[in-house]
Structure formats: structure tokens, C-alpha cells
Amino acid sequence: MRLPQEIIRDKRDGRALSETDIAGFIQGLVQERVTEGQAAAFAMAVFFRGLSLDERVALTRAMTGSGTVLAWDLPGPVxxxxxxxxxxxxxxxxxxxxxxxxxxxxxxxxxxxxxxxxxxxxxxxxxxxxxxxxxxxxxxxxxxxxxxxxxxxxxxxxxxxxxxxxxxxxxxxxxxxxxxxxxxxxxxxxxxxxxxxxxxxxxxxxxxxxxxxxxxxxxxxxxxxxxxxxxxxxxxxxxxxxxxxxxxxxxxxxxxxxxxxxxxxxxxxxxxxxxxxxxxxxxxxxxxxxxxxxxxxxxxxxxxxxxxxxxxxxxxxxxxxxxxxxxVRYLPRAAVVRPVTAGKAGIVERVDTRAVGLAVIGLGGGRTRPQDAIDPSVGFTGLARPGDRLAAGDPLALVHAADEAAAGRAEAALRAAYRIGTTSPAAREAVMERLG
CATH class of the missing domain: 3.40.1030.10 (Nucleoside phosphorylase/phosphoribosyltransferase catalytic domain)
Structure with missing residues (x-):
């Protein structure tokens, strides 16, 4: 294969990669001839420059073929x-x-x-x-x-x-x-x-x-x-x-x-x-x-x-x-479980849902590095939805945390993720479109 850095350079500069280049890079990644830094640079180049349909198919096939492909003999569809x-x-x-x-x-x-x-x-x-x-x-x-x-x-x-x-x-x-x-x-x-x-x-x-x-x-x-x-x-x-x-x-x-x-x-x-x-x-x-x-x-x-x-x-x-x-007998439970309350009365107009996910990571329920351990017990339950009408002091959710300090940080993050006002938001369909 060509040098990984040359493949990265081509994609960085917006040039199309051949099926051979993509297959060689992916094979090198599996065989550890391509470093994590090179893989990160390749991913960033793809992020900014994109891939054509042919490149997407080639990358998908190369990654599929990097290991075993299963075959099934079952009495129903897989x-x-x-x-x-x-x-x-x-x-x-x-x-x-x-x-x-x-x-x-x-x-x-x-x-x-x-x-x-x-x-x-x-x-x-x-x-x-x-x-x-x-x-x-x-x-x-x-x-x-x-x-x-x-x-x-x-x-x-x-x-x-x-x-x-x-x-x-x-x-x-x-x-x-x-x-x-x-x-x-x-x-x-x-x-x-x-x-x-x-x-x-x-x-x-x-x-x-x-x-x-x-x-x-x-x-x-x-x-x-x-x-x-x-x-x-x-x-x-x-x-x-x-x-x-x-x-x-x-x-x-x-x-x-x-x-x-x-x-x-x-x-x-x-x-x-x-x-x-x-x-x-x-x-x-x-x-x-x-x-x-x-x-x-x-x-x-x-x-x-x-x-x-x-x-x-x-x-x-x-x-x-x-x-x-x-x-309840088996699933891990957090040391601290307490409500996060609404600061004022009103209607939940909007939820910054990404911020809710980041708050779970902040509790220890996700990773900031690949090697990070996860605390399986933490998170939120009873999350209020857009359109819910709340009185001051009603719970936005229950926070499940490892300690009071973590619960306090999550409480602040969750409150910031909710916008409470006077207007009912437009209803959104659960399933919005079908393709294929």
C-alpha cells in the first residue's frame, strides 16, 4: 500500500481515493501499521472533505472484510x-x-x-x-x-x-x-x-x-x-x-x-x-x-x-x-437519588437533549476517553417532556449520582437544558419519514 500519510494528504486536499488505497489503509489499521494519530487524521480529513458514493462503498466493504463475515442457516429471516x-x-x-x-x-x-x-x-x-x-x-x-x-x-x-x-x-x-x-x-x-x-x-x-x-x-x-x-x-x-x-x-x-x-x-x-x-x-x-x-x-x-x-x-x-x-434486585443503584426541581411554574417549551446526554457523561455514565470506566448506576429518570405543565418545585427529573457533589453539578446542567415558559410547543411526530 501507499504510505498512510500520502493517503491522508490526498483526502485532506480533496482528491478521491481509490478502492486499493482505502483497502490498504483499513488493512494497515487492523494490522497496526497505521497509528491512532494517522487514523484520527484520516477521519478528520474525511469529515471535512467527504467521500463519494464509490469511496463510501469501498470503505464499507474494506471494514466489513477486515474480519469474519457470518453466515446463518436458520428457519426464519435474519x-x-x-x-x-x-x-x-x-x-x-x-x-x-x-x-x-x-x-x-x-x-x-x-x-x-x-x-x-x-x-x-x-x-x-x-x-x-x-x-x-x-x-x-x-x-x-x-x-x-x-x-x-x-x-x-x-x-x-x-x-x-x-x-x-x-x-x-x-x-x-x-x-x-x-x-x-x-x-x-x-x-x-x-x-x-x-x-x-x-x-x-x-x-x-x-x-x-x-x-x-x-x-x-x-x-x-x-x-x-x-x-x-x-x-x-x-x-x-x-x-x-x-x-x-x-x-x-x-x-x-x-x-x-x-x-x-x-x-x-x-x-x-x-x-x-x-x-x-x-x-x-x-x-x-x-x-x-x-x-x-x-x-x-x-x-x-x-x-x-x-x-x-x-x-x-x-x-x-x-x-x-x-x-x-x-x-431492583440486580441492577446497580446510585448512592444518591434526588429530584431536580423546576425553578418556576410554566410549560416545558424546549429541551436541549444533547445537554442532557452530556450531563449523564458528567455523572460518569459515559466516556471522554476510550479507556474511561463507566458508572452504570448514574443518570436521570422521570425526565419531563416538552409540553409538560409544571408548578414551581415540581420535578424535572430524578438524578441518580455517585455523591452529592456530582448530583449538584448534574442538577445545574439539567436545569440549564430545560426552557420553561408559557407557550405549548408544536407537537412533533415520533416517526417523521420513511425511505427505501
């Missing part, structure tokens, strides 16, 4: 969903179980938190005993037996993405449309999927702040995925407020369990989860249309079958067998 990330976005946990309860097989390769957003893997890691990095043999066995398994990237699957993902998280290159596309699809192609549904978030808590940016990313993913042979659809969904009323790791697992058991079914969260799962069933031929798919999914939830599937998955990967029945 499907997955991926979200571009947000706050309170714990959809993957119930969704995988719901789709599996309806006959799909969901081998979900998830990531850790990225930038200000939470990561599915960090949430699952808060379950005692849950193995987020099993070997491929165990992964295959759990998917075949239970119908779904949610794990992290193993050393075998898309190792180039695993390394670049961590570098992007701490170098200000998370929002690159090109790198997001290649990162997502390399993992999904390596998982051997037959169908993929993308959840592209838009709003103050998303990487894509505008509808146009979200549509561009959705179109990029659908186009590149289909060019690579993976049937893909995308939904653009609202992330202008936390999707769930919980933000953190263990608190979001508890929220997902409440959703599966029916203890809590908040409308916005339910609408997004149901819409994504319904697209998965239709793309996999498990339902004739979205209406039929939603009926099947609702029955799987209401009958308890989806919750049973999640419980079996958690137990098969080392977690407690009765987690859904007694989450």
Missing part, C-alpha cells in the same frame, strides 16, 4: 435494526425480543456510547453477569436457540470499525455522514443480515440536527447498503427530546424491562419501537404489511412472549434468570 444514537434510546432491548417473538432472528452487534449519546452495549453491561463479548460460537448458539442476542463487536467482526469507532468518539469526528455510514454497515454486513431497518434520529439530541441532514444520512445508508447487497429501509425519527424518560445505563435497562412487562408504555417511545419492529417484520416477509406487523408485535408484547424472549436472552448470556421479575 434481521436487525440500528439507531444513529440519541438520549433515552433504549429501543434495541425490547425490539430485538419483540421481533424474535414473531419469528425473526436478530443477531444485533451494538456499540458503546458515542459522543453525547448512550450505547446499547454499556446499558447491557450494567446487567450482572451479562457477557457483552461472547465468542462467535456462543453468539450463534444463543441466536439460534432464543431468536436474538445483543452483543458488542468481537475481535473477529469488523475489527477495523471497532478501532476507528473508539478514535472517532474522542476526536470530534462522530458526525461524519461517510464514517457513520461505513461504521454502521460494516458491522451489519459482517453479521450476515438479510434485512436491516435504520433509525436515523433528528433533533437536538441527535448527530443530525436538521431534517435535511437526517434524510441525507438515511439515503446514504440505504443506497450503500443496497449496493452492497443488503436490503435496507430507513425511518427518520424524532430526537428533539429524550425518547424515554430515563437516560443512563442501568436506569434505561430498568425502563426497557418496564416496557416489556407493561408496567410503563410511554407513547413516543412505543410509537418508535413499534414502527421500527414492524418494518423489520415486513422486510423479512413475516407480515404482509405494517398494519399486520403491528398487530403481531402488540400481541407479542401483551401476551408476555417478548418479555420471555428477552429474559431467556439475558440468562443465556450470563445474566440473572429472573431479571424482568426483580430488576
Amino acid at each position: 434481521l436487525d435494526k440500528h439507531s444513529t444514537g440519541g438520549i433515552g434510546d433504549t429501543v434495541s432491548l425490547p425490539l430485538a425480543a419483540m421481533v424474535a417473538a414473531c419469528g425473526g432472528y436478530v443477531p444485533m452487534i451494538s456499540g458503546r456510547g458515542l459522543g453525547h449519546t448512550g450505547g446499547t452495549l454499556d446499558k447491557l453491561a450494567s446487567i450482572p453477569g451479562y457477557d457483552v463479548a461472547p465468542g462467535l460460537d456462543r453468539f450463534r448458539a444463543v441466536v439460534a436457540e432464543v431468536g436474538c442476542a445483543i452483543i458488542g463487536q468481537t475481535a473477529e467482526l469488523a475489527p477495523a470499525d471497532r478501532r476507528l469507532y473508539a478514535i472517532r468518539d474522542v476526536t470530534g469526528t462522530v458526525e461524519s455522514l461517510d464514517l457513520i455510514t461505513a461504521s454502521i454497515l460494516s458491522k451489519k454486513l459482517a453479521a450476515g443480515l438479510q434485512g436491516l431497518v435504520m433509525d436515523v434520529k433528528v433533533g437536538s439530541g441527535a448527530f443530525m440536527a436538521s431534517r435535511g441532514e437526517a434524510r441525507a444520512l438515511a439515503e446514504s445508508i440505504v443506497t450503500v447498503a443496497n449496493a452492497a447487497g443488503l436490503r435496507t429501509r430507513a425511518l427518520v425519527t424524532d430526537m428533539d427530546a429524550p425518547l424515554a424518560s430515563a437516560a443512563g445505563n442501568a436506569v434505561e435497562v430498568a425502563y426497557a424491562l418496564d416496557y416489556l412487562t407493561g408496567r410503563t408504555r410511554e407513547p413516543h417511545f412505543h410509537a418508535v419501537t413499534l414502527a421500527l419492529a414492524a418494518e423489520m417484520l415486513t422486510i423479512g416477509g413475516l407480515a404482509a404489511d405494517v398494519g399486520q406487523a403491528e398487530e403481531r408485535l402488540t400481541e407479542a408484547l401483551d401476551s408476555g412472549r417478548a418479555c420471555e424472549v428477552f429474559s431467556r436472552m439475558a440468562a443465556a448470556l450470563g445474566g440473572p434468570t429472573d431479571l424482568a421479575d426483580a430488576p
Whole structure:
């Protein structure tokens, strides 16, 4: 391959890279002939200069081919969903179980938190005993037996993405449309999927702040995925407020369990989860249309079958067998839990959702460096939504913190993230657009 610095220079100066250059750079990254500094420089050059469609496809294929590509022999379709990330976005946990309860097989390769957003893997890691990095043999066995398994990237699957993902998280290159596309699809192609549904978030808590940016990313993913042979659809969904009323790791697992058991079914969260799962069933031929798919999914939830599937998955990967029945017994709890109150009466006009995510990181629930440890117990619950009417002293949320000092900092950050006034905000649709 050409010298890494020459490839970086070409992209820095806006020149197109050949498939050979991209494949060589990615191979060098895996073999550690490309340094972290060079990978960071490459990511920044791509961030500012962008990639053509051919370059995106080449990068996706190179990252997919950097490790093992799974093949499945199962009696149902192999499907997955991926979200571009947000706050309170714990959809993957119930969704995988719901789709599996309806006959799909969901081998979900998830990531850790990225930038200000939470990561599915960090949430699952808060379950005692849950193995987020099993070997491929165990992964295959759990998917075949239970119908779904949610794990992290193993050393075998898309190792180039695993390394670049961590570098992007701490170098200000998370929002690159090109790198997001290649990162997502390399993992999904390596998982051997037959169908993929993308959840592209838009709003103050998303990487894509505008509808146009979200549509561009959705179109990029659908186009590149289909060019690579993976049937893909995308939904653009609202992330202008936390999707769930919980933000953190263990608190979001508890929220997902409440959703599966029916203890809590908040409308916005339910609408997004149901819409994504319904697209998965239709793309996999498990339902004739979205209406039929939603009926099947609702029955799987209401009958308890989806919750049973999640419980079996958690137990098969080392977690407690009765987690859904007694989450308080197992999930870590913060030393300090207290309300963050509204300073005045009024209506929640707006939430700076990104600031809520950063407040969770400030509590220790996310990373500022790849090697940082996470406190799984911290975060927020009971987050107020836009349109909520509050009296002075009513709670905006409960903060879960390691100590009083951390709780105080988070309280100030959360108050600053909320705008309380006299005007009810315009309602935003949970699902805003469908592509593919």
C-alpha cells in the first residue's frame, strides 16, 4: 500500500481515493501499521472533505472484510435494526425480543456510547453477569436457540470499525455522514443480515440536527447498503427530546424491562419501537404489511412472549434468570437519588437533549476517553417532556449520582437544558419519514 500519510494528504486536499488505497489503509489499521494519530487524521480529513458514493462503498466493504463475515442457516429471516444514537434510546432491548417473538432472528452487534449519546452495549453491561463479548460460537448458539442476542463487536467482526469507532468518539469526528455510514454497515454486513431497518434520529439530541441532514444520512445508508447487497429501509425519527424518560445505563435497562412487562408504555417511545419492529417484520416477509406487523408485535408484547424472549436472552448470556421479575434486585443503584426541581411554574417549551446526554457523561455514565470506566448506576429518570405543565418545585427529573457533589453539578446542567415558559410547543411526530 501507499504510505498512510500520502493517503491522508490526498483526502485532506480533496482528491478521491481509490478502492486499493482505502483497502490498504483499513488493512494497515487492523494490522497496526497505521497509528491512532494517522487514523484520527484520516477521519478528520474525511469529515471535512467527504467521500463519494464509490469511496463510501469501498470503505464499507474494506471494514466489513477486515474480519469474519457470518453466515446463518436458520428457519426464519435474519434481521436487525440500528439507531444513529440519541438520549433515552433504549429501543434495541425490547425490539430485538419483540421481533424474535414473531419469528425473526436478530443477531444485533451494538456499540458503546458515542459522543453525547448512550450505547446499547454499556446499558447491557450494567446487567450482572451479562457477557457483552461472547465468542462467535456462543453468539450463534444463543441466536439460534432464543431468536436474538445483543452483543458488542468481537475481535473477529469488523475489527477495523471497532478501532476507528473508539478514535472517532474522542476526536470530534462522530458526525461524519461517510464514517457513520461505513461504521454502521460494516458491522451489519459482517453479521450476515438479510434485512436491516435504520433509525436515523433528528433533533437536538441527535448527530443530525436538521431534517435535511437526517434524510441525507438515511439515503446514504440505504443506497450503500443496497449496493452492497443488503436490503435496507430507513425511518427518520424524532430526537428533539429524550425518547424515554430515563437516560443512563442501568436506569434505561430498568425502563426497557418496564416496557416489556407493561408496567410503563410511554407513547413516543412505543410509537418508535413499534414502527421500527414492524418494518423489520415486513422486510423479512413475516407480515404482509405494517398494519399486520403491528398487530403481531402488540400481541407479542401483551401476551408476555417478548418479555420471555428477552429474559431467556439475558440468562443465556450470563445474566440473572429472573431479571424482568426483580430488576431492583440486580441492577446497580446510585448512592444518591434526588429530584431536580423546576425553578418556576410554566410549560416545558424546549429541551436541549444533547445537554442532557452530556450531563449523564458528567455523572460518569459515559466516556471522554476510550479507556474511561463507566458508572452504570448514574443518570436521570422521570425526565419531563416538552409540553409538560409544571408548578414551581415540581420535578424535572430524578438524578441518580455517585455523591452529592456530582448530583449538584448534574442538577445545574439539567436545569440549564430545560426552557420553561408559557407557550405549548408544536407537537412533533415520533416517526417523521420513511425511505427505501
